[in-house]
Amino acid sequence: MLQSKLFYKTDKNKSSDVESVSHDLLTRAGYVDQLMAGVYSFLPLGFRVLKNIEGIIRKNMVEAPANGQEILMPSLTPKENWVKTDRWENFDVLFKLKGAGDKDVALAPTHEEVVVPLAKKIVFSYKDLPISVFQFQNKFRNELRAKSGILRTREFLMKDLYSLHATQEDFEKYYDKMKKVYLSVFKQMGIKAYVTLASGGSFSKYSHEYQMVAEAGEDTIYICQKCKLAINKEIKEENPTCPECKGGDFEEKKAVEVGNIFSLGTKFSAPFDLKFRDKDGSEKPVIMGCYGIGLGRTMGAVVEANHDDKGIIWPREVAPFLAHLIPVGQDKKVLKLAEKLYTDLQKEDIEILYDERQDKTAGEKFADADLLGIPYRIVVSEKTLLKNSVELKERAKSAVRLVKIKEFIKIIKNG
């Protein structure tokens, strides 16, 4: 991608309105744009990060043991489904609006009210179970107070997976596997997330949160120093020792909740009368679980945990580009080499942002590069050309090294 053509704009000035680091950096670096409180556009850079996060999640949801099938459910949902589950009046953040013919509809904040009636048309027999479906879809929650940039918004992209089971035992086996899948998903993104035991709230028996340690987080978690399980505040108040290993030494941390998995039991299958016919001919209710990850929030949390005073430092797994190619100076040979490298890198399937702007000085290009936070910076100049090399710098490190032109592609690829 040519940087001069990229649909974005960096800004030196910190906005006076902005408090959280991720909001400030993502806005200034041109990843996101705020339309209104709690509502954001994702520009090409931000969209690429979002798509990378989505790709990692999708792969893990499709593969065993999750075995999910991807679907897409609507945002507009009828009132009667929410009345059935008693959530039309009791779900505080539900966006309600009037459809044609004065019909009441809701913008879905979650999709049990859609997926359960859907499953009712497909799942009839024990042979149809277990089954898992998932989607990436915008959720709407009319939060009384949106805050911290993209960490808490009113419209946000979420991956939600719903699993349906014939028995509680089968559900629990699946849930335990998903617990590990989730941990692995965040690891694959280059993120350290803690499994956090949480109470289930009013709609489930129990749940686990995935918390990423960051100062800007809204949550406080307590990490057991012995087994590394974390617990949230409610659990801490009920249990003086770790529920897992009975250890008593906890480290208190601020954290951002990036994912959450729930045991739903028959909370939703019951009101919709979602049943199946078992082997012995008896009718039984379907047992359910649900598993969510907030993509935008994950992106914000990554920035909260990975930045310095100059800008963002993306883990390579989610970075919008792998390398940032920057020619310095006006020398024709340098520019020609940069063009060639740009072509070569693309041939090697390396996602590359090429800062070919000729009206910008080196200092400004470097400052932009630091702000954008692409993992590898490749500088070519008269100086490096003399040595048949390029200058390679990792955003996360301060060291700069000269690498032979023939070799640096290999180095970038292998990390």
Next chain:
RNA sequence: CGGGGUGUUGUGUAAUGGUAGCACGAAUCGUUUGGGACGAUUUAGUCAGAGUUCGAAUCUCUGCACCCCGACCA
């Protein structure tokens, strides 16, 4: 939803009842080019409405918007 704060060119700010100015950005030209270059010219603004006043960015009221604290949070 309770409380607090703030609204001035695209962005950041100044003007404390009396000429709306500065910096960045953007545009044109020239000189520059390894850590946010320089000169010249240009561009663009008082959130909306009402009121007080000879005169309002400034004071008052209403509305709207955004931010922060709290409460809430599948």
